[in-house]
Amino acid sequence: MTGKQLIYKVMQHEKALNRIPWVPFAGVHAGKLTGYNAIKVLTDQDKLFESLVKVNEIYKPDGLPIMFDLQIEAEILGCELMWDEKAPPSVKTHPLELKDQIPDYIPKEQDGRIPIALNVIDRLRKEGRVKDTALYGLVCGPFTLASHLRGNNIFMDMIDKPEYVKELLDYASKVTVQMSKYYIQAGIDVVAVVDPLVSQISPIHFNEFLTDVFKQIFSYIRQQGVFSSFFVCGNATRNIEEMCKTSPDCISIDENIDMVEAKEITDKYDIAIGGNIPLTSIMLYGSQQDNMRYTVELLDSLSYDNLIISPGCDMPYDIPPENVIGVQQAIEDTEGIKAMLENYKYQDEAMEEMEIDIPEYERLEKPLIEIFTIDSATCAACTYMVDAVKVAKEHFGDSIDYMEYKATNRENIFRAKKMGIKNLPCILINGELKYSSIIPDRKELFEEIERYINNAK
């Protein structure tokens, strides 16, 4: 079953699937894999395309968001943006801050950065390697869009000018629907309606202002024959039930919500739920093992039906790719990773007893390439690492040697530890760490190997 089929099944609430889908939210972080900053990734379609292909290759997602940027619509509608090299842009000015007006302009297909997203969807659909991944089109939710336009006044407006707010939300939802339409026509599989601000209001106000608006949006998406996901950010615990009542196919939550409790609610409505690996404490600052362990624990605490594992929200730019690989692997091979973590746990005592021979690199006659992997049989990034070296081996033949050490074997974990290796997969040449997580391209790797061959002569 392809990742795309799996996402479809979860969105259709089929039970007892053979694995749990994984949707990493690589927005600006996609650029980390290709060396482009956030601005490049969000404004240059070639760079975005290249980065997403890389995400698909390394993180082996079942679902892939196209552009995690909630400011695309706002920018077209007159909000000034402030750009950042490592984060999505933020809205700087609110055109309706001082005037109680309702705009009537609906973004057109060729406006602003919409063509970037649409062209990239088209290219990804045609790109062989990505065709089996469900594509997520992200649209800005009506409440967040309304606040982009109106600013923080919108909260007081809800009390003082409720009719105005309703009209503004009605307009914003038309924009959301139109954007959904563009994405659907371009061929996405899931429309993610991202409305982080929903976490800021009470269930009573959600019900008063947003329930009907969202119902209409999700109903529209359903009629078009694609799936919908309701993304929220922040502590929306109290609104989960209200969100369920608007009938999306899936709800996606971040780390501010207890996923176990939230899933009890979404299960009651037979809605899928996605979440919620903590972005900063675990994904950014944690080690690869922390990430594996967190994921394993999260999976252990949840029932597997109607479940998607994702980061809590758009991943910070600088998350080490090996951490994402760790999460992916923990989902792909939960039991294997559990065993591996046990091995890590006991490594200090057991290492004393186990003899590990580290080659005397300086005495080697030819360069030795060592690949440390989680397991190249199951981990996509590991497979590519090994494949890259195999290609080199074919090219250089007898002038190099190579070895793969899989972490599924306890001895290999101790070897990695002894050599000071913290993250997998990685490539070492003659004991020197050369590539960690990101697979070198052919040219890069060949040049490096040639350097070693020449040095050995």
Add this chain to the structure above:
Amino acid sequence: MQNKKSIDIYLITGFLGSGKTTLIKNLIKDNPGFKVGVVVNEFGQVGIDGSLIKEDGIDLFEINNGSIFCSCLQTTFSKALVELSRLSVDLLLIESSGVSDPSNMEAILESIKSSAYAELKYKGSICLVDATNIMKLIQVSQAVERQVLYGDYIIINKTDLVSETIVNDIEKLIREINPYAVTKKAEYANVQDILSDITFIENKNASSKESCNTPSSRPPVIYIKSKDDFDKKRFKEFVNAIQDKAFRIKGFFLLDGFWHHIDGVNQELIIKPVNISRDFSELIIFPNTDERAIQDIQKICSTHMPDGTGIFIKTFVKS
């Protein structure tokens, strides 16, 4: 290793227009002996692109990208804090966004402890409410309600613009929402001696039953300290058992070998793993103000917590 200097951190919360900037200016004016750093973060209202500027001898740092407590932006915020800890400031005032959630603050500080250049001591959150609109705003904004819930020191500002009856109603409402906070009334955010009065309960050594410099009206809290690794399922059972008897529960606990941050009020309690390392687990429980709550919680503590876990009850006495 060189001893790290320490920086006291105060979080200043309140909706847009509640008087946060005025309060910051007052605090700087009233504490001439301290070198003050200010972090400004207004949702969607940004001037300078994350850069550090000097203004009137104050280190001012602006963070863009909206609410610093949205998980998407915690990274920006925690990185900024690490950078700010390089500065030679004595205290750092963090003006948090109009729509931000203060409950993550302690976890953020704990997670950057090892990378920060100074010891960052969280002293508590000062919450400003605008007397002219709080009664309305609190109905619509969960964020404002949370700011009051998590506030250690609450200032009812702009009392000159409303009648005394309204001020009394606001005071009553705030007491109901958060009986633990010190509440003051003010015009132009003018309150004396805030920093010395702030009643945040520092996570001090549990054995020291010292009294804090706080009003006697503040109810006792229950403090749990443990060196053991605790079973996560059992801990959850324990927390569930006390939850409806407690106004707020917060702390850090080692559960199944993983450090967790626990923070919540009423039905909203989050137990989430954090990438930190501490010497011992600590939990502070703020019981409901009814008479039986403390006894009930104590009883549950003694049946659920293993022998040897330190359980202390701290009472606060006005000095």
